[in-house]
Amino acid sequence: MNLGTRLEGAVSLLSEAENKQTFADIGSDHAFLAIEMVKRGIAQNAIAADINKMPLEKGKENASSQGIEIEFVLSDGFDGLENKGLTFAAVCGMGGELIAKMVLRSRITRQCLLVLQPMSAQEELRKALWDNGFCIIKELFAVEGGKPYTLMQVKYDGVKREYDYIDLYLGKERKETAEFLQYREKIKAAAIKRRLGYIAENKDTCEIDKLIGIE
Numbered sequence: 001m002n003l004g005t006r007l008e009g010a011v012s013l014l015s016e017a018e019n020k021q022t023f024a025d026i027g028s029d030h031a032f033l034a035i036e037m038v039k040r041g042i043a044q045n046a047i048a049a050d051i052n053k054m055p056l057e058k059g060k061e062n063a064s065s066q067g068i069e070i071e072f073v074l075s076d077g078f079d080g081l082e083n084k085g086l087t088f089a090a091v092c093g094m095g096g097e098l099i100a101k102m103v104l105r106s107r108i109t110r111q112c113l114l115v116l117q118p119m120s121a122q123e124e125l126r127k128a129l130w131d132n133g134f135c136i137i138k139e140l141f142a143v144e145g146g147k148p149y150t151l152m153q154v155k156y157d158g159v160k161r162e163y164d165y166i167d168l169y170l171g172k173e174r175k176e177t178a179e180f181l182q183y184r185e186k187i188k189a190a191a192i193k194r195r196l197g198y199i200a201e202n203k204d205t206c207e208i209d210k211l212i213g214i215e
Ligand SMILES: C[S@@+](CC[C@H](N)C(=O)[O-])C[C@H]1O[C@@H](n2cnc3c(N)ncnc32)[C@H](O)[C@@H]1O
Pocket: 026, 027, 028, 029, 030, 049, 050, 051, 052, 055, 075, 076, 077, 091, 092, 093, 094
């Protein structure tokens, strides 16, 4: 099954989990990620969870056509998974604010290795994680269909992190891979547009200017 570079990035970060007993893919849709995690022997058990019934049905068909057994759960975020003994989980392909809400609302996210892949508002997700005692262990950048994505490997340790404006938009690691540089260009292009709004509203542009000027 071809996962594409974005979900392959998730697989590579999930493979580093210490405890691979029970994996959950939240917002599983087609369930490709959960299926591959079991098929490749990375997860001993997998749960595909989605808030909508249709994706779960689609996922069930895909799993059965591959001969893979996974559990399917109708769930809003991690809500239906509190007693499933999760050891690692992924939340990919949703907005950063929604992912942040899911992670903060649940208690089990404090016990799992998490891989989070926001499609938007990455800065809101980083802020929520750092303010609430989650460590972004590493960020991996993947380009698929010409678009750059970030994937965050995250673990709760209860330590609130300090950060600045650039950390929020680009992460703290900023290793200059080709994928990161493409991501940085996208963030800078969005910042240039946002700056016009700042000027119209008479807001201080000092921080955004630093982000735009970063080389
Ligand atoms: C764009 S798809 C992403 C699919 C897959 N995770 C990926 O990255 O390719 C988003 C999926 O998340 C599900 N979803 C949206 N909000 C959700 C929530 N609050 N809890 C669980 N699933 C949700 C949608 O039904 C949909 O199947």
